[in-house]
Amino acid sequence: MPHSGTPLGRVHILLVEDSELDAELLIEQLLEAGLDAEFVRVDGADDMRAALAGKTFDLVLSDMDLPGFSGYQALEILRGHDARLPFVFFSGTIGEETAVKALQEGASDYVLKHSPARLPSAVARAIREARTEREREHAERELMRSQRLDCLAMLAAGLSHDLRNILQPLLIVPDLLSTYSEDPKILRLGAVISESGKRGHEMADSMLSFVRGSRKASETINVAALFSAVQLLLQGSLSRQVRLTVEQPPEDLLIEGNYTEFQQCLINLCLNGIQAMAERGGQLTLSAAPTVTPDGKEFVVLRVTDEGSGMDEATRQQLFTPFFTTKASGTGLGLMSCKRIIDSVQGRIEVRSVAGQGTTFELHLPAPRTDEWAGAEDASYLDGEGRKILLVDGDATRLSLLGNALAAQGYDPVMAPDGAIALQQIARNGLPALAIIDDDILMLSAADVLAVLQEAGFDGPVIRLREPGTPADRHDSAATVVKPVQVTSLFGAIEHALGLRA
Template structure:
């Protein structure tokens, strides 16, 4: 029965740096007697040690101090340069006190004399255990740093998203007004282009929040061919002369369900990375086909590829191999794909190129619901309660152009004052993000105080509205940001057509 037993379930890899095969065998027998489950390898020179560190990947190194043409001090220097935290123990026939102290200062974990090696299993177990503890500490520390970075990104994304949506709001409202005021088909076409740009821009602003929240963005059905065509157009100005773009699409009518803007952003990011990986030219390929009940998209290149170390860190926030990179592009892509219910995989070899595979599920098609036609207003008074003056002004002007009379308030308290001064409106449109009486509290107070008309809540994703807090007898409709003005006009006409 051994005096000390090493308790480990998983096998470890032990590397001997030893010129005596007999001594290495004796040490191995001693560790096996202590019930260490291990694989063993013995080297006796610098070249063999370097090769073993890369191919054998040891969990611990046991090294002799003096060997012909090679020393334990040299071995320790090589190991520390390769793996600073790898446990290293000197096992030597002779070692004076000064030599032992110097070895510990150089980074050795311990030293054992061969003629009194009973302490060896204890030293090996302690070194392995301390290495595991240190690895876990570094993992937790890295996870904490990652969490702090994502928290900072969340604050930044929230601020930028808020400002960008305010700037883009006119692009969502004005085109509808222009189209309704003109019969010129060219003007209608320009208005449609502006509205589409506004919608895509608004979705990109929202995607900054979904990046850190992992929230699911609305999906739409579109053809893969149309998506690839848009990516080709966006890449046209970035494509070097030596890079050839090929599109492989066996089924030109293949469709997929996803957020078009986010997926376009993802494919564009991957394609630009591929182009940068081919400074001397090569082939970039976009491919799509039905697979596993969904759609598989591929972006591949014939560039310089990546090694295992880079692949392991590829989706770590802020990790980048480019001097001007942010380290967020691939993280964003993976979040986008995961948010759509899909998965993203990568394979690469140095000198052999890289392939990204995105798999997305198909969703059941939903039937479109018929909506009543837009009806112009006849002077009905609408109380608008918005905390953002720009959004309130735009929606107020739009409703005025339809024949309604807007009455504006910046918060819940101001809305109650306007009601007391001017009487009950025909309709209340309230932003879910107002202060000084939240939307639900404002509507409940008005209803309890005698307001019998309908209400429309413009609901922001950041400030969701709970309809359960409003009396069930109050006619209530909810619309999501960004506001589609045509849809808003239809709902306003619909609720005002119903007698209070």
């Protein structure tokens, strides 16, 4: 009986029956048994196809023999439409061999008209089993998606680590060039190399933060400069039918976050807009404006508007679902990545779309705070005056490059690749004026090295080299420079720690 299992709720049944009287008796029997159902009756192949195309059903209940039509034909039509939809025969002419054949052909069950008492329970069971199977398939898809994300996380972690090591010299060598040459061409080339290394590292790091959902180190970004970069990168993607309009924002309009991630997000949204206008063309508009919420919070709103095909409500509701895509070659990760980027800065995405008229994405980003020390970004370092600096770094390439950079600025670097050698160096060379220690050193941890230094009488400042987002111990008063290490940021932190910067 329908009440003996999980409640079915409202169900929709397609009834394939040529006799109106038999259909009324069958419907009355199911309703009296407690089934909450809505019925649609058909008696031919064309009517059945039209009904299946126009409405979603939970079950098909069919007679075996109809004038000019058969139950087997009805079953074949259903399997061509949806092989998982349950199908039950209810007939007075079905024999044992016919019943077995019906089940082999894909029917869920059969009930004889002269023994109708079993019909309600057969219908309820078939619907429950079909729903259970769909839930199982959904669970399997979710498991596979989770496994794919786990594999992506492992891949991203490996690539991020390897690429950071490869790109590290690109971040340090260009700054060293300025100490050996004043040729403007060389300095410009160094700036290009440095920028490429920085953006490359951030892109590699974005892969890792995407699957971890972690915050990345932020920077203050000029919206006008960001728009200019996006406009330049989109030039090769615009067709003759699509016009790109960039409404230039105020020069002092700023946002805070990761430049590469915001650039990636805007380009993704713009490319989606371009593709939505591929057939009929139109205008793609990029704009920005400050706004204040009713409770006084300041936001910057970035808008990407297209005049494309738009979306219906069902599509809009699934936009940020992983692996959901309306494109034949899409991955379904682009908009999810955009949402993660905006969520990471405590912002939000709003979407307005009308089918056939276009779409607008609004990125609401908190305005940056202006009361934080931004660190040194210029290359006008002060003379180190021979101050001894302990540099402990397990990355041999970075250790060598940073040591050369410190020496070039007049410091006396004492270098060690691990904690044990660092203590040997201190015993041999004396206490430093400042210690720079990588969090990832071997043999002894950074905390252990600092504890021994303090026991030996060291009370100078400490700078820790840490991965972005690594939380500091609450008892740790050391300054932090995030990796990949930029010489400008490191020297600014050194000067600040030693009191050399006004």
